[in-house]
Amino acid sequence: MLAPMTLRHSLCVAALSAGAALLATSAFAARVLDEATIQIDGQARRYYHLHNAGDSGRATPIVLLSGSGCKDFGSRVQFFFxxxxxxxxxxxLEKIGIQKGADGQACSExxxxxxTLERRVNDTLAFIGQEPALKALGTRSLAILGFSEGGTVAPLVASRSPKIGWLATxxxxxxxxxxxxLxxxxxxxxPYAKPFSREIFLKTYAAIKADPQSLDKEFFGHPYRYWNSHLFYDPLTTYAKLDIPIIAAMGEKDDSEAIESGRALRDYFARHPEKNFTFIEYPNAGHALQAPDKANLQDFIGGLAKWFKGESSQFIQAQ
Structure with missing residues (x-):
């Protein structure tokens, strides 16, 4: 049996340990998603800020860019982190014309x-330049993280904003x-080979170039106006300008963005070892980095905290 003082000491230690655990849990539970509005080009725009209540200045700030489509994304930000x-x-920053709770089935006029690609880039730059906390940031103190279409927008933003110090896609x-x-x-x-084909794509590309601003003619669920801004843009021309740490993750079985596209990035930077670039190819994973036996997306995002500090070993081990 423990002596009274030893017992009392043990109970105090246990209580302090429990209290520390509770505080740690409470700190995590204090993570909140604030909603606000900002004026960009005379339009009120909805944006979200995910942070820990009462905590400021310790985390690397991140601007998140979602993929294509008009589905409400802002309310789901917490899930990804x-x-x-x-x-x-x-x-x-939510896109223009997306209502809260929108299911993405019918996009507004x-x-x-x-x-368009140009509008998303310009809106993001304006957001970084006007949102009070982001506006106050110094050179290379902000990270930008883009998924799918957002991964095309993000390098362009990084090339035009001196505040961007890290790029992740x-x-x-x-x-x-x-x-x-193709x-x-x-x-x-x-469906690229069936019911579509190389011949159909080439004919459609020509039609889009002939009527680049059409909102009435559609292809793959988007107006020609959208496709004209995205289809023919070469991302490598932008990546070549960047001299910040870059990390790109893709799934080997991605059926929205061919893995050859990610490998083109890998091969380009292999020829430029002076650049700080990391490429992750998740085996058997799809567009959302989801593999049959593993959900890689949240792990990838979670690992960025260490990557911002120069640690990338967890990504190398994950492949």
């Missing part, structure tokens, strides 16, 4: 009018989208 260690400091590569569709068609991947 569930495995990101606290503290967290994430900003997300305002959304389609504004849905998922499900996005280094080839023009027009080439990616790769899928040649590989026999549906």
């Amino acid at each position: 569930e495995r990101y260690p606290s503290p967290v400091d994430v900003y997300f 305002a959304y389609n009018q504004a849905d 998922g499900g996005s590569g280094g080839l023009p989208q027009s080439e990616v569709f 790769i899928f068609a040649d590989r026999g991947v549906e």
Whole structure:
């Protein structure tokens, strides 16, 4: 049996340990998603800020860019950062014309009018330059994280904003989208090879170039206006200008962005070892980095906290 003082001491230690655990849990539970509005080009825009209540200045601030489509994304930001260690400091600007709770089935006229690559880049730059906390940041103190289409927007923003110090992308590569569709068609991947084909794609590309601002004519669920801004843009021309740490993650079985596009990035930077570049190819994973036996997306995002500090070993081991 423990002596009274020893017992009392043990109980105190146990209580302190429990209290520390509770505080740690409470700190994580204090993670909140604030919603606010900001004026960009005379329009009120909705944005979100994911952070730990009462905590500021310790986390690397991140601007998050979502993929294509008009589905409400802002309310789901917390899900993607569930495995990101606290503290967290994430900003997300919702696209024009997306209502809260929108399921993405029918995009508004305002959304389609504004849905171009150039507009997304300019809106993001304006957001960084006007949102009070982001505006106050110094050179190379902000990270930008883009998924799918957002992974095409992010390098352009990084090339034009001196505040960006890190670039991370998922499900996005280094080839023009027009080439990616042809790769899928040649590989026999549906629907690019069936019901579509290389011949159909080439004819459609010509039609888009002939009527680049059309909102009435559509292809793959987007107006020609959208495709004209995305299809023929070559991401490598932008990546070549960057001299900041870059990390790109793709799934080997991605059926939206061909893995050849990610490997083009890998091969380009292999020829430029002076650049700080990391490429992750998740085996058997799809566009959302999801493999049959493992969900890699949240792990990838969670690992960025260490990567910002120069540690990338966890990504090398994950491949």
